[in-house]
Amino acid sequence: MTILDPTLNQPPHGWRKVLHVNWALVLLITAVASFGFLMLYSVAGGSYDPWASKQMERFAAGMVIMFVVGFTPIGFWKAVTPLVYLGGLALLVGVYLFGHTGMGAQRWINLGFIMLQPSEVMKIAVVMVLAQYYDWLDPAKVSRPLWVFVPLMLMAVPFALVIIQPDLGTSLLILLSGAVVMFLAGVSLWYFGAALFSGVALVTAVFLSRGTSWQLIKDYQFRRIDTFLNPELDPLGAGYHIMQSKIALGSGGVSGRGFMQGTQSRLNFLPEKQTDFIFTTLAEEFGYVGSTILLVLYALIIIFCIASILKNRDRYGALLTGGIAATFFFFFAVNMAMVMGLAPVVGVPLPLVSYGGSAMLVLLGAFGLIQSAHIHRPRGIVN
Amino acid sequence: MKLPSKTNREKQRRITRRALMLGGVQMAFIGVLSWRMRQLQVKQSSQYRLLAEENRINIRLIPPERGLIFDRGGVALAANQPNYRVVIVREQAGDPARVLADLARLIDLPEETRQDILDTMERHSAFVSVPVAEHLDWQDFARISANAPALPGINTEVGLDRIYPQAEAYSHIVGYVGPVSDTDLARYENPDPVLKIPDFRVGKTGIERKLEDLLRGSAGTSRIEVNSAGRVMRELGRSEGRNGADLQLTVGDDLQKYAQYRLQGESAAAVVMDVQSGDLHAMASTPGFDPNLFIYGISSKDWNALRDNPYRPLADKTISGVYPPGSTFKMVVALTALEEGVIEPDEFINCPGYYDLGNRRFHCWRRGGHGRVDLSNSLKQSCDVYYYEISQRVGIEKIATMARRLGLGEVPSLPLPAMAAGLVPTKQYKQDKFQQPWFIGDTLNSAIGQGFVLASPLQLAVLSARIASGRMVEPRLIRRVNGVPQPLERPPRIGLSDTQLDHVRFGMFRVGNERRGTAYASRIAEESMRMAGKTGTSQVRQITAAERAAGVTKNEDLPWERRDHALFVGFAPYDNPIFSISVVVEHGGSGSHTAAPIARDIMLRALYGTQPPLSAYPAEIRSKMRLQQEQEPAPAPITPTPVEDRA
Incomplete structure (x- = not known):
C-alpha cells in the first residue's frame, strides 16, 4: 500500500510496479551515494578524476541492476536461492584455485569484464539461503538443536572458505549476518546468549594467557591489540592511522573546515583516503553537522528496511530484507567505529561512499532484492 | 500463503517482535557512534585542531x-x-x-x-x-x-x-x-x-x-x-x-687472510677450529668477492662475472659446499668397529687389491694390494679393502649413528645462512628417496666415503676436532657481543674411551709421520707440532670396468670438473691437540698431493701465529718453502681497534 497507488490489494503487475517501489529507500541511497561523489571529488583535489566520475558510472550501473532485480518477482529469487548459494561457493573455491592475490590475500577472481570478490556475493547468498531455510522450516521447530545445526553448517562452509583467503573481517561479517537471520527467524535467545558468553570467555582467556606458557595468540597480534587500545604507543606504525584519523575528525569541529579545505587529507596524512578512511575527510570538511547528517541517512535506511519487514507477511521476503539491512548496518557501523578509534583497523569500506566497484554493484543488487520483496509482498486482508 | 492463516499470523507476530528488537539494538549502536562523534568533534575539537593546524608535529626517525x-x-x-x-x-x-x-x-x-x-x-x-x-x-x-x-x-x-x-x-x-x-x-x-x-x-x-x-x-x-x-x-x-x-x-689474527691466500687460484675451502672450545680461527672459501660492491647495488657486469664463474665465488664452500668425504670418512668406520667390538686394533686383514662381494668386485685404490694390514696401518695407507671388510661386519646403521655423533649429517649451529646438512645415509633414507632397498654394496661404498655420504668442510673440521679432543665440540663464531665474552661450556665427552680414540689417533699420526703414509710428504718436522691427519680423494665420476682394464685415466688428463676432489682433515700438535683442520680442494686431484700441503702450511701458520721458521719443514723441502714464503705478500699494516662497549 502506497500513497501513489492506495487501492491495490494484491501484488502489482507490469508498469504498476513502478508505483510500489520503496522510493524513500531509493532517495536515501542516492543521497548517501552523493555524499560519496562529493568526497571523492574533494580528495582528488577538486577533480572528477580519478575517482568521482568512475564512481558515478558505477552507481548508475548499480541503480539499473537494483531496478531489474527489484522488478523481478520475489518468487523467482526464492527459487534460484540454492543456485546463488552453490554458485557463490563454487566462486570461492575458484578463488582458492585460480584467484588473484592482492595485498597478501587471495580474494579476487577475474570474470573477464570485472574483477569480482566472491566473498562479497557470499555475504548476500548466505542471507538468502538462510531466509529460504526458515521460510521452509516449521516455526515450531526453529529452536531444536538439529534444526539449529543445519543453518550453522550453511554458514560454516563459506566462513571457512573466506577465512583461509585469509580475510577475517569478511568471514566474521558472514557469521554476523547469518546470526541476524537466525535471530529474526525466532531461534531461542538462549543460543545467542550461549554464543555471546563463550565469545566473551574466549576473549578473556586470550588476554589471561598473555605471557604464560599456554599463550593463545601470537605476540604480534597482542601488539596490534595494544596499538588499538593505545595508539600513542606506536605513532609511526599501526597507531599512525588511528591517530591521524582522530586528528582529522576532531579538527573538523562542529561546522567543519569547509568543502575541500581539510588539511589532513589534503596533505596525505591519511591513508586510504578514497576508500576505508573516506569518512574522516567528510568529518573534517563538514564537521559534526555533516557527519551527523550522514549517520542519520544511514539510520533512516535501516528504519525504512525495518518498516518494510513489519509490512511484509512473506517470511522469505521479511527475513531477506532484515538480513541484508543488517549486513549493510555492519558495514557502516564497523567502518565508522574504526575511524573513530572504537574498533581496530580492519579493511571495511563505508558502504555507498567508499570508492570501489565490486562492493557498490553487489550492494545495490542486494537492495534490489529488498525492493523485490517490498514490491511483491502479499497484500490484502488475511483472515 | 500456503499455510493456514492462524499459523501464519503466529509466524508474523514473532518476526515483528524480533525485527523491532534488532532495529532497537542497531539504533542504540548508532547512538553510541553519534555520542563518540560528538565527543571527538565538539568536546575535544580544539585539542585536535591544535594538533592538526597550529602545531603540526613531525616525527623523525633517528x-x-x-x-x-x-x-x-x-x-x-x-x-x-x-x-x-x-x-x-x-x-x-x-x-x-x-x-x-x-x-x-x-x-x-x-x-x-x-x-x-x-x-x-x-x-x-x-x-x-x-x-x-x-x-x-x-x-x-x-x-x-x-x-x-x-x-x-x-x-x-x-x-x-x-x-x-x-x-x-x-x-x-x-x-x-x-x-x-x-x-x-x-x-x-x-x-x-x-x-x-x-x-x-x-x-x-x-x-x-x-x-x-x-x-x-x-x-x-x-x-x-x-x-x-x-x-x-x-x-x-x-x-x-x-x-x-x-x-x-673468533676468526682472524691474520690466519683467515693467510688461508684465503693459500687457497688462491683453486675452488677450495679450509676450516681451522680450536679442538677444545670450538672457536673457528679460519673459514676460508675461494674464490672470494668484494662485499663493498654490493652496498649500493652491484653493477650487472660485476654480478654476471660473479654468477657465471664456474668456481662459484658467492658460495661459502665451508658451510654450503658438500662433498663425498672419501677416505676421511674411514675414521668414522674404524671408531664404529672398535666400539662395537667387531675388530681388534691389532687384528690383520689381508688386502689383495680387491674385495669380492657376490659377483661384484670392489677395488682398493692400490691395484697391487696392501697385504696384511691392521687398524693403524689401514689408516696410514688408506687401505680400502680393510674398510670394506669391517663395514660389512658392523653395518650401515651403526656407522650412521657414529657419523652423527661426530657431527656429520646435521646442520651445525652457527649464525650463518645457507648451511648444508650434508648426508649420512641409512637404509630408511635410501628407501624413502629412491624406493630401493639397501644393498651391501652401498655399505661398502659408504665405508670409503663415497656413494651417498656427503659432508661440508666445516663438518669435517668438527669431526677431526671431536676425534682429537674426545668431546662433543660445537663450532663457534661469535666471541664477544658488545665486549661481553660469550659463555663457553666444556662440552660433554663423546662417549668413546681414550683407548679406542688413541688407536685411531695413532693411525692418523702414522699417515703424516711415517714413510709410506699418504701424507708423509707433507709432514711437519718440528717435534712439538707434529700433525695427525687423513687424506681423502673422492671421485665425482664412475670408473667403468672397461676403463679400469685399460688403466684409469690420470686426473691431469681429465677436464677440471670431472677430476677428483682432494681432501685433508687433521689435528695438531699430535701430543697435545690445539687445532683441527679440514681442507677441500674441488677437483684438486688427490688428497695427498693437493690438500695435505695446504693443510700443513695453514696449520703451521695457526700454531706459530706468524710465518713459521723453515726448520718446521722437513729438510728436503726447505729451499722450496723458502721460495714460497718469499713470494707471500707482506701483510698490510693494520692497527687493531680496541673492542670496547659502545652501548
Missing part, C-alpha cells in the same frame, strides 16, 4: 648506528664511515622541482637524476626524507649548508655507510648489506618502521644477514614542532634508540 664487526684481534671487518649527503622533504619544499633546479647550480645534479628524485618523492609520504646526493666532498657539503635558507626542504645530513675494510678475505663470513627489498620486508611479521627509510641497508648474506636484528639496533624518534612554513621550531621530545651491538668473531 636511524640506529649499525653494530661493528671485529676479528679475533680487534681488526674491523665491517665498519661505518661518515657519508655527507643532502636529502629533500617534499612537504617542506613547496615546489620540489624548482628547489632541485636551484640546488643544481651549486652541485652537479643532471636533469635525469632530478627527475628520478621527483619520482621517488611521489612514491613516499610527504614527510619522508628522500636522498638527493650522497658522498659529497666537504666543500660541496659546506656550500649547500651555507645556502640552506634559499633551499627550502633541503636538509644536510651526515649519514653512516657500511664498509668492509678487509674486502675479500672475510666476504663469506661477514657477508654484506644492501637496500631493503620487498622480500626482506616480507620476512618480518611487523617490519620496523626504520626499514622504510629510503636507502636504509639490511644484511643480505653471512653474519650481516643472520644477526641482522642484533646488528641493527632500534630506531629512536624525535618529535619536532614545525610552523606552517615547515621551519623546525623546537624539539618536543626525543626517545633515544639503541645502537646495534658490536660483534667480535
Whole structure:
C-alpha cells in the first residue's frame, strides 16, 4: 500500500510496479551515494578524476541492476536461492584455485569484464539461503538443536572458505549476518546468549594467557591489540592511522573546515583516503553537522528496511530484507567505529561512499532484492 | 500463503517482535557512534585542531648506528664511515622541482637524476626524507649548508655507510648489506618502521644477514614542532634508540687472510677450529668477492662475472659446499668397529687389491694390494679393502649413528645462512628417496666415503676436532657481543674411551709421520707440532670396468670438473691437540698431493701465529718453502681497534 497507488490489494503487475517501489529507500541511497561523489571529488583535489566520475558510472550501473532485480518477482529469487548459494561457493573455491592475490590475500577472481570478490556475493547468498531455510522450516521447530545445526553448517562452509583467503573481517561479517537471520527467524535467545558468553570467555582467556606458557595468540597480534587500545604507543606504525584519523575528525569541529579545505587529507596524512578512511575527510570538511547528517541517512535506511519487514507477511521476503539491512548496518557501523578509534583497523569500506566497484554493484543488487520483496509482498486482508 | 492463516499470523507476530528488537539494538549502536562523534568533534575539537593546524608535529626517525664487526684481534671487518649527503622533504619544499633546479647550480645534479628524485618523492609520504646526493666532498657539503635558507626542504645530513675494510678475505663470513627489498620486508611479521627509510641497508648474506636484528639496533624518534612554513621550531621530545651491538668473531689474527691466500687460484675451502672450545680461527672459501660492491647495488657486469664463474665465488664452500668425504670418512668406520667390538686394533686383514662381494668386485685404490694390514696401518695407507671388510661386519646403521655423533649429517649451529646438512645415509633414507632397498654394496661404498655420504668442510673440521679432543665440540663464531665474552661450556665427552680414540689417533699420526703414509710428504718436522691427519680423494665420476682394464685415466688428463676432489682433515700438535683442520680442494686431484700441503702450511701458520721458521719443514723441502714464503705478500699494516662497549 502506497500513497501513489492506495487501492491495490494484491501484488502489482507490469508498469504498476513502478508505483510500489520503496522510493524513500531509493532517495536515501542516492543521497548517501552523493555524499560519496562529493568526497571523492574533494580528495582528488577538486577533480572528477580519478575517482568521482568512475564512481558515478558505477552507481548508475548499480541503480539499473537494483531496478531489474527489484522488478523481478520475489518468487523467482526464492527459487534460484540454492543456485546463488552453490554458485557463490563454487566462486570461492575458484578463488582458492585460480584467484588473484592482492595485498597478501587471495580474494579476487577475474570474470573477464570485472574483477569480482566472491566473498562479497557470499555475504548476500548466505542471507538468502538462510531466509529460504526458515521460510521452509516449521516455526515450531526453529529452536531444536538439529534444526539449529543445519543453518550453522550453511554458514560454516563459506566462513571457512573466506577465512583461509585469509580475510577475517569478511568471514566474521558472514557469521554476523547469518546470526541476524537466525535471530529474526525466532531461534531461542538462549543460543545467542550461549554464543555471546563463550565469545566473551574466549576473549578473556586470550588476554589471561598473555605471557604464560599456554599463550593463545601470537605476540604480534597482542601488539596490534595494544596499538588499538593505545595508539600513542606506536605513532609511526599501526597507531599512525588511528591517530591521524582522530586528528582529522576532531579538527573538523562542529561546522567543519569547509568543502575541500581539510588539511589532513589534503596533505596525505591519511591513508586510504578514497576508500576505508573516506569518512574522516567528510568529518573534517563538514564537521559534526555533516557527519551527523550522514549517520542519520544511514539510520533512516535501516528504519525504512525495518518498516518494510513489519509490512511484509512473506517470511522469505521479511527475513531477506532484515538480513541484508543488517549486513549493510555492519558495514557502516564497523567502518565508522574504526575511524573513530572504537574498533581496530580492519579493511571495511563505508558502504555507498567508499570508492570501489565490486562492493557498490553487489550492494545495490542486494537492495534490489529488498525492493523485490517490498514490491511483491502479499497484500490484502488475511483472515 | 500456503499455510493456514492462524499459523501464519503466529509466524508474523514473532518476526515483528524480533525485527523491532534488532532495529532497537542497531539504533542504540548508532547512538553510541553519534555520542563518540560528538565527543571527538565538539568536546575535544580544539585539542585536535591544535594538533592538526597550529602545531603540526613531525616525527623523525633517528636511524640506529649499525653494530661493528671485529676479528679475533680487534681488526674491523665491517665498519661505518661518515657519508655527507643532502636529502629533500617534499612537504617542506613547496615546489620540489624548482628547489632541485636551484640546488643544481651549486652541485652537479643532471636533469635525469632530478627527475628520478621527483619520482621517488611521489612514491613516499610527504614527510619522508628522500636522498638527493650522497658522498659529497666537504666543500660541496659546506656550500649547500651555507645556502640552506634559499633551499627550502633541503636538509644536510651526515649519514653512516657500511664498509668492509678487509674486502675479500672475510666476504663469506661477514657477508654484506644492501637496500631493503620487498622480500626482506616480507620476512618480518611487523617490519620496523626504520626499514622504510629510503636507502636504509639490511644484511643480505653471512653474519650481516643472520644477526641482522642484533646488528641493527632500534630506531629512536624525535618529535619536532614545525610552523606552517615547515621551519623546525623546537624539539618536543626525543626517545633515544639503541645502537646495534658490536660483534667480535673468533676468526682472524691474520690466519683467515693467510688461508684465503693459500687457497688462491683453486675452488677450495679450509676450516681451522680450536679442538677444545670450538672457536673457528679460519673459514676460508675461494674464490672470494668484494662485499663493498654490493652496498649500493652491484653493477650487472660485476654480478654476471660473479654468477657465471664456474668456481662459484658467492658460495661459502665451508658451510654450503658438500662433498663425498672419501677416505676421511674411514675414521668414522674404524671408531664404529672398535666400539662395537667387531675388530681388534691389532687384528690383520689381508688386502689383495680387491674385495669380492657376490659377483661384484670392489677395488682398493692400490691395484697391487696392501697385504696384511691392521687398524693403524689401514689408516696410514688408506687401505680400502680393510674398510670394506669391517663395514660389512658392523653395518650401515651403526656407522650412521657414529657419523652423527661426530657431527656429520646435521646442520651445525652457527649464525650463518645457507648451511648444508650434508648426508649420512641409512637404509630408511635410501628407501624413502629412491624406493630401493639397501644393498651391501652401498655399505661398502659408504665405508670409503663415497656413494651417498656427503659432508661440508666445516663438518669435517668438527669431526677431526671431536676425534682429537674426545668431546662433543660445537663450532663457534661469535666471541664477544658488545665486549661481553660469550659463555663457553666444556662440552660433554663423546662417549668413546681414550683407548679406542688413541688407536685411531695413532693411525692418523702414522699417515703424516711415517714413510709410506699418504701424507708423509707433507709432514711437519718440528717435534712439538707434529700433525695427525687423513687424506681423502673422492671421485665425482664412475670408473667403468672397461676403463679400469685399460688403466684409469690420470686426473691431469681429465677436464677440471670431472677430476677428483682432494681432501685433508687433521689435528695438531699430535701430543697435545690445539687445532683441527679440514681442507677441500674441488677437483684438486688427490688428497695427498693437493690438500695435505695446504693443510700443513695453514696449520703451521695457526700454531706459530706468524710465518713459521723453515726448520718446521722437513729438510728436503726447505729451499722450496723458502721460495714460497718469499713470494707471500707482506701483510698490510693494520692497527687493531680496541673492542670496547659502545652501548
